[in-house]
Amino acid sequence: MHLILEPGRAEKNYWRDLWRYRELFIILAWRDITVRYKQTVIGVVWAVIRPLLTTIVFTVVFSKIAKLSAPGAIPYALLVMAANLPWQFFATAMSESSNSLIGNANLISKIYFPRLIIPVGSVITSFVDFLITLGLMAALMIWFQFVPDWRLFLLPAFMILAFASAFGIGLWLCALNVEYRDFRYIVPFIVQFGFFLSPVGFSTTRVPEHWLWHGFDIPARLIYSLNPMVGVIEGFRWSLLRGESSFQVSALSISVFVTVVLCASGIWYFRKMERTFADVI
Amino acid sequence: MKNDAIISVENLGKKYRISHQAERQRYTALRDVLANKVKGLFQNRKSEIENQKSVEDFWALQDVSFEVKRGEVVGIIGRNGAGKSTLLKILSRITEPSTGRVDLRGRVASLLEVGTGFHPELTGRENVFLNGAILGMSRAEIRRKFDEIVAFAEVEKFLDTPVKRYSSGMYVRLAFAVAAHLEPEILIVDEVLAVGDAQFQKKCLGKMQDVSKGGRTVLFVSHNMVAVQTLCHRALWLRDGKLIADRDVAPVVADYLRGFHGQDDIQQWDDPKTAPGNDALRIRSVRLIPETSGDDNLISMQTPFRIETEFWVLDASRQLHFTYHLLNDQGITVLTTGFPMQVHPVGHHKAVCHLPGNLLNSGGYSLKLLVVENGNKVTYIRESIASFTVVDIAERKGSWMGREPSVVRPILNWNVETLKTNSSSTHN
Numbered sequence: 001m002h003l004i005l006e007p008g009r010a011e012k013n014y015w016r017d018l019w020r021y022r023e024l025f026i027i028l029a030w031r032d033i034t035v036r037y038k039q040t041v042i043g044v045v046w047a048v049i050r051p052l053l054t055t056i057v058f059t060v061v062f063s064k065i066a067k068l069s070a071p072g073a074i075p076y077a078l079l080v081m082a083a084n085l086p087w088q089f090f091a092t093a094m095s096e097s098s099n100s101l102i103g104n105a106n107l108i109s110k111i112y113f114p115r116l117i118i119p120v121g122s123v124i125t126s127f128v129d130f131l132i133t134l135g136l137m138a139a140l141m142i143w144f145q146f147v148p149d150w151r152l153f154l155l156p157a158f159m160i161l162a163f164a165s166a167f168g169i170g171l172w173l174c175a176l177n178v179e180y181r182d183f184r185y186i187v188p189f190i191v192q193f194g195f196f197l198s199p200v201g202f203s204t205t206r207v208p209e210h211w212l213w214h215g216f217d218i219p220a221r222l223i224y225s226l227n228p229m230v231g232v233i234e235g236f237r238w239s240l241l242r243g244e245s246s247f248q249v250s251a252l253s254i255s256v257f258v259t260v261v262l263c264a265s266g267i268w269y270f271r272k273m274e275r276t277f278a279d280v281i
Numbered sequence: 282m283k284n285d286a287i288i289s290v291e292n293l294g295k296k297y298r299i300s301h302q303a304e305r306q307r308y309t310a311l312r313d314v315l316a317n318k319v320k321g322l323f324q325n326r327k328s329e330i331e332n333q334k335s336v337e338d339f340w341a342l343q344d345v346s347f348e349v350k351r352g353e354v355v356g357i358i359g360r361n362g363a364g365k366s367t368l369l370k371i372l373s374r375i376t377e378p379s380t381g382r383v384d385l386r387g388r389v390a391s392l393l394e395v396g397t398g399f400h401p402e403l404t405g406r407e408n409v410f411l412n413g414a415i416l417g418m419s420r421a422e423i424r425r426k427f428d429e430i431v432a433f434a435e436v437e438k439f440l441d442t443p444v445k446r447y448s449s450g451m452y453v454r455l456a457f458a459v460a461a462h463l464e465p466e467i468l469i470v471d472e473v474l475a476v477g478d479a480q481f482q483k484k485c486l487g488k489m490q491d492v493s494k495g496g497r498t499v500l501f502v503s504h505n506m507v508a509v510q511t512l513c514h515r516a517l518w519l520r521d522g523k524l525i526a527d528r529d530v531a532p533v534v535a536d537y538l539r540g541f542h543g544q545d546d547i548q549q550w551d552d553p554k555t556a557p558g559n560d561a562l563r564i565r566s567v568r569l570i571p572e573t574s575g576d577d578n579l580i581s582m583q584t585p586f587r588i589e590t591e592f593w594v595l596d597a598s599r600q601l602h603f604t605y606h607l608l609n610d611q612g613i614t615v616l617t618t619g620f621p622m623q624v625h626p627v628g629h630h631k632a633v634c635h636l637p638g639n640l641l642n643s644g645g646y647s648l649k650l651l652v653v654e655n656g657n658k659v660t661y662i663r664e665s666i667a668s669f670t671v672v673d674i675a676e677r678k679g680s681w682m683g684r685e686p687s688v689v690r691p692i693l694n695w696n697v698e699t700l701k702t703n704s705s706s707t708h709n
Contacts, residue, residue, distance in 0.1 A: 005374065005383035027414040035402050110397045111415055112374035180311035278375045279297065 029121040047132040058201040072244030083233045086162040093126035097170030151239040158235035165228040168262030175273040198229040231255020286348040293381035295342040341367040354493040356513035364522040387466030396456030401445035434458035565591035567667040585638040594625040602653040610645035643673035
């Protein structure tokens with residue numbers, strides 16, 4: 001084995017190294033998952049209670065108080081839960097990965113490995129929470145005696161989309177967090193902001209297709225779809241709820257496009273900053 | 282292959298940017314960046330240029346070149362901030378060099394800290410796998426050596442206990458055990474010996490010795506000169522980011538120690554009016570002079586040395602008694618000595634006292650001077666009128682490379698005789 005270290009050299013072997021360090025990646029992800037459910041006895045319970053409570057509250061607020069109705073014959077609680085599923089994952093993954101580099105500062109300053117392992121690992125950890133919540137969704141469907149159809153088999157595709165968007169934003173946030181140490185105060189705000197910009201408690205059909213403003217025709221729905229979570233949430237609803245929720249290919253493609261841009265730019269920015277992580281962390 | 286060097290380093294340099302703005306922070310805050318941008322809007326461009334000037338380049342390493350052959354054990358010495366850690370960080374790929382090139386022809390494992398990545402919530406067993414993976418072992422490799430690691434650490438009973446319940450001793454033992462079972466071609470070790478109690482350090486050093494005898498290439502950074510001399514054949518000395526010596530370990534270490542301790546033992550005042558003292562007596566100088574054949578002023582544990590005091594007596598009618606207290610760096614008075622009360626005529630005098638070798642332990646010492654007048658009145662006290670360091674340059678090599686905890690280090694003779702044997706060999 002012959003290794004050459006030169007300025008700028010690490011760039012060239014990056015992807016090969018990523019593969020070479022797969023065992024470390026697996027063991028770090030395993031560590032995070034073990035610790036997550038070991039540290040708090042209610043670790044698993046917590047992963048269930050949070051989405052359950054928000055689903056109940058949202059169903060009451062939007063359905064009973066705001067008198068919104070779900071499209072078709074879907075119970076409103078299922079409409080909310082189907083959106084909560086990817087949203088909770090997205091929110092957790094975003095805040096976990098934004099802190100992941102700082103949390104592993106001792107490793108980063110003491111050993112070499114492709115730093116990309118760390119934020120990916122934290123998104124995966126959040127994915128375990130997601131799987132638990134998925135069980136909750138199944139329980140709710142049984143409760144409402146709601147049987148999904150063939151569209152369910154397309155769910156993994158939307159999971160990948162959710163994963164990719166969380167990963168893209170997470171990369172940006174964690175790199176910015178190392179660079180600007182007060183950035184972490186902004187992250188909860190971004191999460192909250194994103195929550196109100198995402199159709200968790202209501203159906204996207206509530207957002208008008210067109211919006212007339214001083215004589216201008218604004219394609220409001222398409223602009224709304226710039227939020228990658230719009231495509232993800234509507235995709236989840238479509239595949240889980242027998243396609244009774246609206247589903248626009250144009251909106252989905254915008255979300256997919258935004259996600260791809262986020263991931264690509266996230267990787268670019270992360271790798272640009274990565275070289276100095278050990279020096280500034 | 283052209284050469285058999287396993288590590289070759291050419292013109293290696295590492296540059297850091299240091300900002301002189303306000304207090305030096307290790308990281309930037311977005312708040313400050315934004316505030317500066319806004320400020321910039323209202324200022325002219327001239328001040329912006331001034332702001333940029335306040336950022337300065339700092340070379341933590343500069344033009345470092347050396348080669349290490351397969352199986353060599355090389356010590357890296359230098360004061361704090363000399364660039365040792367930066368060099369190790371570059372070699373272990375934690376940070377990239379700014380200039381130059383490094384060729385590594387073998388698998389590298391670096392041990393910059395014992396127990397990197399240990400997680401307190403995980404059990405001992407889990408942490409062995411975690412730490413092993415972090416140090417670059419594969420799972421199969423860890424599984425194969427697992428029993429050996431646990432036995433070395435002596436924590437069999439607590440394998441399934443979270444390490445947060447471990448005593449600090451158990452924790453360090455387990456961490457070192459994992460590290461000690463690494464089998465890379467190149468091992469980079471930084472100050473791991475600074476942890477644990479004396480007993481454990483002994484064990485670590487023993488293991489290090491095994492490793493270095495096993496044909497592994499080792500780079501070893503330490504402030505423990507005895508360990509460096511015992512383990513390494515060759516030493517690199519870094520000062521201010523530059524490599525200033527690269528040859529056999531003994532002369533490099535001796536030079537290094539001399540650079541450290543050469544200057545602090547001479548104090549001299551030439552003018553009797555301003556020299557320390559009182560109206561009866563002024564001190565001209567107190568010197569410590571090693572009595573060795575060499576002309577360097579290094580005092581090792583074996584070196585006999587003398588204390589020379591020159592003084593002026595200004596009033597012959599007063600009876601003066603000089604007392605010296607020799608204090609070690611823990612503030613313990615190791616010995617007191619002095620010359621008896623007697624009348625000195627007015628004038629310039631010199632008093633000499635010989636101290637034998639093999640008396641003091643290694644460490645820092647200071648000399649306190651008391652002058653007593655007429656047997657009952659202390660007329661002059663000066664703390665630390667001279668200070669010096671006794672170094673251990675491993676002339677007396679034992680299995681133990683740390684510093685003995687004793688105050689003095691005389692060589693004492695032991696007679697061991699057999700009074701009666703009970704073994705079967707008596708029948709022969």
